[in-house]
Amino acid sequence: MPYTNELCGLCRKLCCEYKTEEPLKKHTTFKIGGSCKILININSSDTLAEILKFLKKQNIRFFVLGKGSNILADDNGFDGVILKISKDFSHIEKTGETEIFCTSGTSLSELCIYAMENSLSGLEFAYGIPGTVGGALFMNAGAYGGELKDVVTSAHYLNEKCEICSAESAEMSLSYRHSVFSENPDWVITDVTFSLNKGDREQIREKMNELMHKRKDKQPLDFPSAGSTFKRPEGSYASLLIEQCGLKGLNVGGAEVSTKHSGFVINKGGATFEDVIELTDKVKKCVYEKTGYSLELEPIILK
Numbered sequence: 001m002p003y004t005n006e007l008c009g010l011c012r013k014l015c016c017e018y019k020t021e022e023p024l025k026k027h028t029t030f031k032i033g034g035s036c037k038i039l040i041n042i043n044s045s046d047t048l049a050e051i052l053k054f055l056k057k058q059n060i061r062f063f064v065l066g067k068g069s070n071i072l073a074d075d076n077g078f079d080g081v082i083l084k085i086s087k088d089f090s091h092i093e094k095t096g097e098t099e100i101f102c103t104s105g106t107s108l109s110e111l112c113i114y115a116m117e118n119s120l121s122g123l124e125f126a127y128g129i130p131g132t133v134g135g136a137l138f139m140n141a142g143a144y145g146g147e148l149k150d151v152v153t154s155a156h157y158l159n160e161k162c163e164i165c166s167a168e169s170a171e172m173s174l175s176y177r178h179s180v181f182s183e184n185p186d187w188v189i190t191d192v193t194f195s196l197n198k199g200d201r202e203q204i205r206e207k208m209n210e211l212m213h214k215r216k217d218k219q220p221l222d223f224p225s226a227g228s229t230f231k232r233p234e235g236s237y238a239s240l241l242i243e244q245c246g247l248k249g250l251n252v253g254g255a256e257v258s259t260k261h262s263g264f265v266i267n268k269g270g271a272t273f274e275d276v277i278e279l280t281d282k283v284k285k286c287v288y289e290k291t292g293y294s295l296e297l298e299p300i301i302l303k
């Protein structure tokens with residue numbers, strides 16, 4: 001790779017950790033995925049801008065990764081650079097009585113705990129979603145009746161020209177598992193501001209614990225997965241349709257429709273990208289034939 005040495009030099013200059021030929025299975029909750037050319041742990045927005053400028057100038061493919069909790073990565077890997085925006089770019093700050101600012105690599109669950117410790121309510125629903133704030137905004141992540149849309153006020157991002165831009169919530173086209181960022185995957189979210197409500201710390205803690213308990217009770221958290229495998233189809237639930245079609249426990253290679261929660265495909269051990277694709281194709285076909293509903297994959301394919 002002609003650019004590798006130069007890019008590694010740039011990372012060293014910017015004090016960014018990087019790894020070459022890094023297996024993506026180490027960075028996805030599905031534990032699936034071949035190697036990328038270089039994986040760079042982004043540590044600031046300035047660093048991000050410098051690296052993005054380099055990549056764009058040289059026309060090098062890149063992909064932004066958070067905690068990899070909604071990713072299905074190809075076993076053939078990614079012939080480009082992974083910009084990992086996670087714990088090296090994590091900072092939370094209370095910027096107003098009910099306002100919290102955080103950088104995009106912040107863990108969503110850490111943000112929820114910070115809000116609770118500051119007696120701020122509104123983020124309880126997000127406790128237990130295993131992603132970063134950037135990944136959650138990209139996906140408009142949601143659970144138990146709440147979604148990022150309800151609590152985000154604004155964000156900064158670098159656009160396709162590496163210019164720093166800001167967007168108010170209303171400009172983000174936030175809807176079910178969709179945002180302006182998912183329409184523009186070469187934009188990179190750098191920070192997000194949340195507006196919450198004053199609340200009672202103990203009540204917030206109790207709600208968070210209750211929802212975490214529900215997750216542990218209902219979801220197959222003992223196995224690697226990317227969470228819900230299919231988006232919720234209009235008028236029904238993917239898990240319900242899959243169960244009605246008798247597909248619980250169906251498997252291809254190491255990939256299996258969880259017997260605990262039929263909305264999850266899990267990696268029972270050694271599942272490949274192709275196993276998951278073949279299994280989800282079978283599920284989609286059967287559900288369509290038996291119920292008329294078309295299921296759509298929720299995880300982002302990285303190849």
Ligand SMILES: Cc1cc2nc3c(=O)[nH]c(=O)nc-3n(C[C@H](O)[C@H](O)[C@H](O)COP(=O)(O)OP(=O)(O)OC[C@H]3O[C@@H](n4cnc5c(N)ncnc54)[C@H](O)[C@@H]3O)c2cc1C
Pocket residue numbers: 029063064065066067068069070071085104105128129130131132133134135136137138139140141142143181187188189190219221225226227228300
């Ligand atoms: C056990 C389990 C339970 C889950 N439960 C839920 C749930 O209840 N609700 C829910 O909505 N989701 C759930 N998920 C899915 C996932 O956790 C969320 O979608 C999460 O928000 C993804 O964040 P991430 O940091 O892991 O992003 P990744 O999976 O790394 O990336 C997802 C997408 O976001 C983009 N992205 C990431 N960071 C940035 C950034 N800074 N700027 C621009 N783009 C970026 C990536 O390019 C990619 O396209 C679950 C997953 C698992 C494994």
